[in-house]
Amino acid sequence: MSTLTLNLAEAKARLSELTERVTHGDEVVITRHGKPVARIQKVREKARRVDVAAFRQATGEQAEQPSAALVIRELRDGARY
Numbered sequence: 001m002s003t004l005t006l007n008l009a010e011a012k013a014r015l016s017e018l019t020e021r022v023t024h025g026d027e028v029v030i031t032r033h034g035k036p037v038a039r040i041q042k043v044r045e046k047a048r049r050v051d052v053a054a055f056r057q058a059t060g061e062q063a064e065q066p067s068a069a070l071v072i073r074e075l076r077d078g079a080r081y
Helices: 006-012 015-024 053-061 069-076
Strands: 003-007 027-032 035-040
Touching: 003 006, 003 015, 006 015, 006 027, 015 027, 015 035
Parallel strands: 003 027
Antiparallel strands: 027 035
8 A cells, every 4th residue: 555645636636546546555645735635445335234233242241250359369379480
């Protein structure tokens, strides 16, 4: 991925090309009077929503796990030096 910086006039003249470049992962920064004013980048896909009911059901079916403190204590007390 690369970033291309253009002034507004150049960006207007090359909009089709810039859109194609963005589609392939590049990023375009548009400047006005040498200062960045806009960025064109690929649209990210929306994150999937989590099915809370399915998640609770799946995690509810898992076996109960001992606490981390208990596991560490057992490892410490059972260790041989």
